[in-house]
Amino acid sequence: MRYLPLSEITPEMSLARPIFNTDGQVLLSSGMKLTPKYLERLRELGYEHLYVYEPGEKKIDFSAPISDKTLSEAMLSVKDSFAKAHLRQHLNLKQVNSVIDYLVDEILQNPVVIYNLMDLKNHDNYYFLHSINVAVIATMIGRNLGLARDKVKELSTGAFLHDLGMVCIDPEILSKDRTLYKKEKGEINEHPKFGFDLLRNEPGLSLFVAHTAYQHHERLDGSGYPRGLKGDEIHLYGKIVAVADSFEAMTSHRVFRTPYWSHQALAELKKEAGVKYDPEIVQAMVDSAAVYPIGSVVRLNTGEEAVVVDVTATKLTIQFSTGSRVNALYDLSPGSELRIEERLL
Numbered sequence: 001m002r003y004l005p006l007s008e009i010t011p012e013m014s015l016a017r018p019i020f021n022t023d024g025q026v027l028l029s030s031g032m033k034l035t036p037k038y039l040e041r042l043r044e045l046g047y048e049h050l051y052v053y054e055p056g057e058k059k060i061d062f063s064a065p066i067s068d069k070t071l072s073e074a075m076l077s078v079k080d081s082f083a084k085a086h087l088r089q090h091l092n093l094k095q096v097n098s099v100i101d102y103l104v105d106e107i108l109q110n111p112v113v114i115y116n117l118m119d120l121k122n123h124d125n126y127y128f129l130h131s132i133n134v135a136v137i138a139t140m141i142g143r144n145l146g147l148a149r150d151k152v153k154e155l156s157t158g159a160f161l162h163d164l165g166m167v168c169i170d171p172e173i174l175s176k177d178r179t180l181y182k183k184e185k186g187e188i189n190e191h192p193k194f195g196f197d198l199l200r201n202e203p204g205l206s207l208f209v210a211h212t213a214y215q216h217h218e219r220l221d222g223s224g225y226p227r228g229l230k231g232d233e234i235h236l237y238g239k240i241v242a243v244a245d246s247f248e249a250m251t252s253h254r255v256f257r258t259p260y261w262s263h264q265a266l267a268e269l270k271k272e273a274g275v276k277y278d279p280e281i282v283q284a285m286v287d288s289a290a291v292y293p294i295g296s297v298v299r300l301n302t303g304e305e306a307v308v309v310d311v312t313a314t315k316l317t318i319q320f321s322t323g324s325r326v327n328a329l330y331d332l333s334p335g336s337e338l339r340i341e342e343r344l345l
């Protein structure tokens with residue numbers, strides 16, 4: 001299974017991961033042949049990358065952070081939460097709670113699972129998938145920091161709803177496909193406060209969840225917004241979601257910039273550890289994310305090319321795509337003679 005930009009996909013390839021619509025329903029299921037017509041339609045919908053199989057490629061099980069069922073329910077719940085917040089109605093907390101319970105349990109019950117899949121975002125689902133991914137990453141960071149389950153759940157809920165305040169921003173500004181003017185940026189920078197105001201008025205929701213939304217753009221050195229909080233003025237959840245959100249945003253395709261690959265985003269976070277981000281949390285993030293996620297096409301120190309077919313906290317499995325070992329699987333362990341030199345796609 002490869003994660004390829006649309007420009008690299010040819011009609012004999014088939015879809016390896018389903019595409020969901022924003023209601024969490026499968027729009028295109030895995031196994032579908034990617035005819036030029038489908039590819040054109042997906043391009044129009046704003047997809048940049050897809051997971052694909054080469055013709056005749058053997059399907060290999062991999063360790064996904066959350067099940068497709070939970071992903072689909074999370075999609076529905078986050079969309080519904082944004083819609084309700086937009087209308088200034090109360091959220092369906094029963095639904096949010098149930099989704100977060102599944103998400104947290106799946107991650108806690110599988111301690112070696114890491115954030116290894118890139119996502120399938122497009123114009124319509126950007127904020128929804130972003131919210132789910134940030135919740136998944138924050139949950140893993142919480143797990144790796146040894147937080148108790150009730151704390152992980154609170155953190156995960158805050159991460160899931162961290163950008164809810166975006167519903168208060170003029171959609172005209174959000175749809176701009178260029179670098180924003182200062183005034184537009186200033187308006188967007190209000191979204192943490194809007195999120196806080198929406199969430200603190202939710203009966204039954206912990207105030208820490210509201211504060212997570214309020215603080216997710218604050219930075220350790222006071223350079224963040226909206227209040228320029230510093231160091232321990234920022235709650236632990238705020239610091240965690242700052243790291244998870246930055247990683248997710250850096251690795252996402254936006255119209256105005258090309259995304260970082262995971263290894264580049266992790267390097268960037270490490271560079272800012274102790275300045276903008278809490279170093280212990282950056283380390284927990286590094287332990288939570290695949291440096292080369294599933295579907296990456298890589299070049300090895302032997303000159304052979306391979307695809308990453310599975311990755312957990314303890315092992316990384318590649319499948320050779322060139323050379324005499326084509327199609328063979330190989331587990332790269334820290335001591336193995338094979339090393340990844342470079343990510344190609």
Ligand SMILES: [Fe+2]
Nearest residue numbers: 162163216217
């Ligand atoms: Fe945000």
